[in-house]
Amino acid sequence: MSRTMFEKIWSRHVVAKGPGGRALLYVDRHLLHEGSTHAFGRLEKKGRAVRRPEACVATADHYATPAGSASRSSAAASRGRASST
Numbered sequence: 001m002s003r004t005m006f007e008k009i010w011s012r013h014v015v016a017k018g019p020g021g022r023a024l025l026y027v028d029r030h031l032l033h034e035g036s037t038h039a040f041g042r043l044e045k046k047g048r049a050v051r052r053p054e055a056c057v058a059t060a061d062h063y064a065t066p067a068g069s070a071s072r073s074s075a076a077a078s079r080g081r082a083s084s085t
Contacts, residue, residue: 032058 003011016024036058043050050056 028055030056032056 010023010025013025013028014023015026018024030052040050
């Protein structure tokens with residue numbers, strides 16, 4: 001029986017299996033977003049460093065058009081959140 005891509009990736013990252021179907025996974029990539037800054041702040045406060053910074057990948061998941069752009073004004077207005085800035 002063939003396995004799905006998810007099953008293949010999952011099985012290659014299992015370090016140990018526990019009771020109730022639980023699994024300890026090895027994470028080889030860290031996907032970051034805007035909310036990640038809080039985690040980095042906590043690490044810094046505790047005097048800790050990112051263990052493998054080369055494994056961190058960040059992408060922008062929000063876009064902002066330049067101030068005064070017509071598309072920004074119309075998009076904000078259509079969501080009911082138009083602002084004066």
